[in-house]
Structure formats: structure tokens, C-alpha cells
Amino acid sequence: MKKIAYLSFFTIVILMLSNCKTEKKENSNKELEEPNISAIFEEGEIEAYNESLWSIVPEGSKIEVIAEGHDWTEGPLWLPEQEMLLYTDIPRNAIYSWKEGEEAKLYLQPSGFMGEKFEGSEPGANGLLLNNEGKLVLCQHGDRQVALMQSPVLEPTANYKILTSAFKGKRFNSPNDAAYKSDGALYFTDPPYGLPLRMDDPNKELDYQGVYRLSQEGELTLLTTEFTRPNGIAFSPDEKKLYVANSDPEFAVWKVFDVLEDGSISNGKIFYDVTELVSKEKGLPDGLKVDNDGNLFATGPGGVFIFSPEGTVLGKIKTGQATSNCAFNEDKSLLFITADSYILRVRLSI
Secondary structure (H helix, E strand, O other), X not given: OHHHHHHHHHHHHHHHHHHHHHXXXXXXXXXXOOOOOOEEOOOOEEEEXXXXXXXXXXXXXXXXXXEOOOOOEEEEXXXXXXXXXXXXXXXXXXXXXXXXXXXXXXXXXXXXXXXXXXXXXXXXXXXXXXXXXXXXXXXXXXXXXXXXXXXXXOOOOOOEEEEEOEEOOEEOOOOOOEEEOOOOOEEEEOOOOOXXXXXXXXXXXXXXXXXXXXXXXXOEEEXXXXXXXXXXXXXXXXXOEXXXXXXXOOEEEEEEEEEOOOOOEEEEEEEEEOHHHOXXXXXXXXXXXXXXXXXXXXXXXXXXXXXXXXXXXXXXXXOOOOEEEEEEOOOOOEEEEEEOOEEEEEEOOO
């Protein structure tokens, strides 16, 4: 009897240990599994007009939705140290953050207008950048300025230092998008979109829509007034070219300029004209980024155009939405896209 009881007890212990081991293994596997929040964006597609596109975007790549439900998204910015995406929702006067495996969440509010009541539709921050110290710089529509968030990026507060807000005593329209040059100079565009009545706003102080350069020392230079609606802005990899989008439905183009040694620009030429597409597809020339090979990823009618450095359209990431901007992650293996109420992602070749 004792022997049988002993064997029974031993068998139970073995079974218990086995179950614990199995349960621990299952739990371990669950811990290793990274939640996948993204879903395929069924409305979109990637269309090649040149076979060389597939060396930039892998053939078969899908457009993913990583966040949705916003009013109007803009200003995507990848924070490499934090492995986190920031983006703005301009009507909500807010910035949101997103990390892999997590839902998007509110990061900062207010982002572009510090007053109590804004009469227009676009009070919030638009373009976002990191300066050479890793601090957040914002193009603030409602407050009509370019500003620096004074707190660390992981401890965001609506405490801003004005970097520039006027040219020769006249307030900007509403700084929209910007790009840093390696010498620390900040280049930015100033269309009227943040003004409640835009071009007809009684508080508009400048009679043009400029592109500016703010040197690291704080000297502000007006580079050009030739644009009716200057918007997205980016440099070529060697910084010898500057690309600027014009989001005017009557003249929907991207222009390219030579960048001179003193930081000024000259010899502006039309890089590509999509005016005839404006009536056919949603969106206008807006935000743009340039990859390491000089290819342009430029939002425009219908989605994101992918241009060769020479201006050939290699393909298009078709979103079917009014698409405002895009941004790469650190190694440029991912492209994030702000398209109306969505945040989208496409995997790229590296």
C-alpha cells in the first residue's frame, strides 16, 4: 500500500511539474509576441511607372494603417533614440505619439496656439523637427511662429521659446514646414493656412508668402517670394539643391533651387507640375522628404509621388486621400505617411 501511494504521489508531482513547465513556456511565448496594431490599408496601392521603383519600394509591399480617427494629420517626425513617431493633428491643436506595438496617444496639447479661442480651422503645429541638440522645433500655425519646446522630448510640456515670429517687424502668416541644413540653419515656408481667413485675413501683415532662412546665429533672411503657397521643403543629400512644394491648385508644382555657399538660393526651376491632376485626385503638393540616393518622396494629388533626382516619376503610393506629409525612420527602411485622418506606413528597400 505504501509503495502504491508513493508511486501515485510521485506521478502527481511529475504531472504538476510538467503542466507548470508547459504553462511557463506558453506564457514566455506570449511575452515574446509583439502586438501588431497595424492593419492593411485596403483603399491604397503602390503603383510603379518605372521598374526601378522596386529597388526603392520592395515589390509586394503593402500600405499599413498604424493610427486613424484624427481630424487632419501632419508633421510626421521619427525620434530615433526613442524609436517613436510624432505627428500633429492641426485642428485639435495637438501632437500625438506612436510606438511599435502600442496605440497612438496624446503627446502634447496645445501645440500651435496658446490662446483661449481660435476662429480658424488650423490652430495647431504643422511641421516638426529635431535641432542638433535633439530638442523639438515646431512650426506653429496659430501663434504664427517657429518655436522650440523647452522641455525634453520624453517630458513634453507646452512651454515654448520663440525662435522667430516676424520679418522686419511684420508677423509671419503661419510657418508651415521646415528643414535643417547641416550648418544649423533652418529653412522654412510661410503660407497663409494658419490664418482664420487665409489670404483675406485682416491680420495678415505680409503681402507675400515667403521662404526663409534662419541662421544658427539667429539672422533671418527672406530667400524668395515667388511662391503663392509655399509648403513642403527639403534638401538633396549633398545640400546643393533645395526642393519646395507649392500647394496652390492653380499652380500645383514642386520647384528646385541651387543652394549657394552663403546659404541663399538661386536658379529656381519647376521640378514637376501636377496642376492638371488637382481636379482628378485629392490633395496638393505638400510635405516631402529625400532619401539617401536623392529620390524624392513628395505628397501630392492622390498620394505620395516617388521621383528620381532628375524628376522622373518612378511610382506612386496611392492613398486615395488628401495626403499631407511623410517621414522616414532612422535607417530609411520605413516611410510614415500622414493622409487626412490616417497615419500610414510602407516598408522600403535599404
